[in-house]
Amino acid sequence: MTKKPKTCRYCQEPAALLYRGDKGYPYYQDYGPIWTCAPCKAWVGCHDGTTNALGGLANAELRDWKIKAHAAFDPLWKAKMARDACTKSKARRAGYKWLSEQMEMPIKRTHIGYMSVEECKKVVEICSAIRMKRGN
DSSP states (O other): OOOOOSSOTTTOOOOEEEOTTSTTOOOSSOOOOEEEETTTTEEEEBOTTSOOBSSSOBOHHHHHHHHHHHHHHHHHHHHHHHHHTOOHHHHHHHHHHHHHHHHTOOGGGOOGGGOOHHHHHHHHHHHHHHHHHHTO
8 A cells, every 4th residue: 555645745736756767866876765746855765665655755954854853862762772672663662652742742743754843853952951961
């Protein structure tokens, strides 16, 4: 089953599914299929082996903030995985549950792939404060 972003978050137009070699594919290497909005230069990759989007379409600014948010958040759940000897899935779920509480967001909306620039900035702020407090 194909899960397609219904519309671009910027222009509200339908997204297109592109594969390496298609006109407009933004990467030199093949990172698998992507959903894209060419006019907005917004795109999102897909889960391995599927056409299911990893999140919402993102322009360059939002992609940059998603990278920063993951850089701040991922070490926290990875530390839990190591500390508690739990699976990646369990640690990540616990991390997102904690993040949803910190951000006062419903758990179903708490995923960096779907966040806005402002929400990603808040993730960086929250996670950086925790890491500084812990001395990481």
